[in-house]
Amino acid sequence: LLAKAVAGEAKVPFFSLSGSDFVEMFVGVGASRVRDLFKQAKDKSPAIIFIDEIDAVGRARGKNNFSGSNDERENTLNQLLTEMDGFGTNTHVIVLAATNRADILDKALMRAGRFDRQIYVDLPDIRERKEIFEVHLTPLKKADDLDTEFLAKQTPGFSGADIANVCNEAALIAARKNKTQVERQDFLDAVDRIVGGLEKKNKIVTPEEKRAIAVHEAGHATVSWMLEHAAPLIKVTIVPRGQSLGAAWYLPEERLIVRPNQMLDEMCATMGGRAAEEVVFDTISTGALSDLEKVTRQARAMVTIYGLNDKIGNITYYDSSGQSEYNFSKPYSEETAVLIDKEISALVEGQYKRAIQLLKENKEKLLQLADILIEKEVIFKDDLEAIFGKRPFGEIHTLT
Template sequence: MIDKKVKSKNNFFWVYAVIFSIFLGIFFFKSSFSNPRKIDQDTFFDILIKGKVQKIIIKHREIVHVYLNKKLSSNIPHIPYDNKQKIITPSLQYEFEIGDLQFFQKKFEEYKRKYNLNTIIDFKNQQEYTITKFFFDYGIFFILLIIFWIFIFRRIGATGSGPGGQIFNIGKSRARLFDENDNVKITFKDVAGLEGAKEEVQEIVEFLKNPKKYTKLGGKIPKGALLIGPPGTGKTLLAKAVAGEAKVPFFSLSGSDFVEMFVGVGASRVRDLFEKAKEKSPCIIFIDEIDAIGRARGKSSIAGSNDERENTLNQLLTEMDGFGTNTNVIVLAATNRSDILDKALLRPGRFDRTILVDPPELNERKEIFRVHLQRLVLSKNVDIDFLSRQTPGFSGADIANVCNESALIAARKDRKKIKNQDFLDAIDRIIGGLEKKNKIIKSNEKKRIAYHEAGHATISWLLEHAAPLVKVTIVPRGRSLGSAWYLPEERQLTTPEQMKDEICALLAGRSAEEIIFNSISTGALNDLERVTKQAQSMVAIFGLNERIGNISYYDSTGQNEFYFSKPYSEKTAQIIDEEISKIITEQYQRAKKILKKNEKKLTILANELLEKEVIFREDLKNIFGERPFPDEIDEILNSSNQIT
């Protein structure tokens, strides 16, 4: 139902718009008839000899204005038809240009004597318009125009929408307010995993609901909490859960909402936000992507200290410091770029707590899967344990995407329920890209790809610390022409032996190409990139190299990135390069040695890949026998009925 008050305002708006249009039409109608129309001298003298000219005014010695008598005959001979149409209009003025004033004046006097005319001639060389005349002709129109636009901007500005609202409310906060009247359905039950982060955020909510519980012991309510973590880990979702649980006013906005092209707008919006928050106290302010205004000051040599973003940050720091201990206003903020934030913003007293929101671990991924699987129609063979192990490193947003993709894949196959294979296809789709079965690949290239992937599979099967294999495929997917899928072990610490085994497995593809074809190709680009970074981190970051020693050149503050600057001498740089090359060369030779020892089995595996295009862990068991090193993957795969 439309509000009657709003409807009446809209009616008044249209009434004023029509009135203004009428005034505008009258002005242009008047001006169109008041402007003189141009004729030539011959036409003028034809009109003059008939006695129809009342007077003429010569302006600036070159322009003649002609004023006709009030009564004009419609039948004037010796004048062309077009000119007749102009003349018969009552009280119409004409103008024409003259070359020589003396010649024109002499001819005019001759015609006047000859035809006994009483036409008046006058001269005007001064400025035509006076201030008074200009005001009466145009001033009223401009005043009406200004009044009309002020009215329009105020009417639109009152609603806060449209260009008028932006002009009159440009210094106002754009924060969206959630209170008890808004139906915020997200609660902490909808946030799976993140137990540590939820615990700290729940305590903040409890602060607002029951402050005396903490203040009676002498404690102070924290002024702010900063949520830090990679994209998609649930920082914003956690803030939405706070809005649903707190039952207090909740202001939500983004850091970019403070940024504007006009000077002083950002600081004005900060002031307005905190004024509104104090009025609604107790309440919560949530600033998403706070790095948009919270970057460290003084980093830009061009903008300097007068940068508008820095002024906004200064105002934010002042407002957070200006809170009293009993205002009960808490600021929540989220960012995935905590390394670039200003140190003054992170100190206690502003953001008292820094809450780390990491990617979910195995058990947390299970909980996230359970939340997102509730709305899906699942078959009996869907194994949440297996799916959670298949998605190491996935964030909560990635898992939600997997669940949605699986439903789309099942619908595409006209299934009534989502099967385990649909989830695996969704994971493959997200990690590797879209499957390209119709991509044309030459037979010799396909054979090389098969041996390349078979090399990866062989080494990963035979090395202790390599990730357990799930399947190998030579079907193109995304940019890759083939791929091997693993279930990497989730560990908190990594030893040099484990990292070397991983490097060896990555280099196995190119090693297999060299053994079988006596040449190498460009297909190992991704492998070489990962190998180089792994070896580089061993030597220069983790201190796992004997020659460099227990030294790390990593800067955790993010001010001097290792890959963009070299915090060491040229001699040390040469040693680092030599050690990186040494590690990669050793593992490459190691991979070649293992593959030559198992060349027959490598060939059988490659031929089977060429025939089936996709092979699973069970196929590797038939070729190589049981894996010499125990792992839990067989039990997981058997329980999920993945391999048949």
């Protein structure tokens, strides 16, 4: 989209290709295609060339050439490097390229004189999301009172493509309900559908399982309500969606840095589901798989990536260049590996015990919440406030 916008503004000929167009089985084809492309662009100069997914051609050379043969991709890359800044200067030809794997690109491609500027396109923030919504809402017949700012707040972490998808999905939902215009509720349903998957109304759930799911989700809600840094809850549902049997929906803050106590509170809230099963039924089930996966990943990141662990210290084993993927050796010794495993386990178990303690103190309220969930299937923030009272820490106001 950025490349299209640049070409439109520049009012010059625009050549668009993807990186895989150059890579062919036959030797020499890729290089000759690069030559042809630049020759065409020179004839039509001034011109813009846009190469999408350039990592198909521009991957770092030489390190992992296991084939030992004349590598077609390397020849293509060499030709591209020569064309971009070789002996014969390509005047008035601008090259734009896009990739989501900038870490594996060849160093020679990234130096000044070839790609001078690297623009990192991050996920849009709340203001940008509002503007993207306004673009994608233009073709829809929407309700007059539709608040784009509210929609932007409901979609943290969504990319431009996700937002386009939300608008499309909301229009489909409104059409299914025979509405003449798309309303706010249709957008909320569309966000649920995209984040969680399709509702599975026909999934057979026994009453015992339904109660277990309700207790599990009520556990998440209770623990996150009691913790200061856990993300504010919007709603809890026990309607099966996609692969999940139930879900608690949060609206996370858009933080740029995260402190250890914020991470620990989030881990504790994630363990709240399994802890609730332990407190109510005295036994646990396989329903907490995605929770355990999330918590383990977060604990591993705290210990090995962000250096937030006292015993391991201020050390990271993260490699931002992406070159260590092919190394068969670990960056730490066996003793450290054992220590890392112990620390990850201690972090997770510590938060699990904390969640159990919180739920034991609020067991009546937890059961009350589970009963309401079984009855209504979906409950909102107001229902939680009716049981627990206002959140003890007040609302966290983020600057927008």
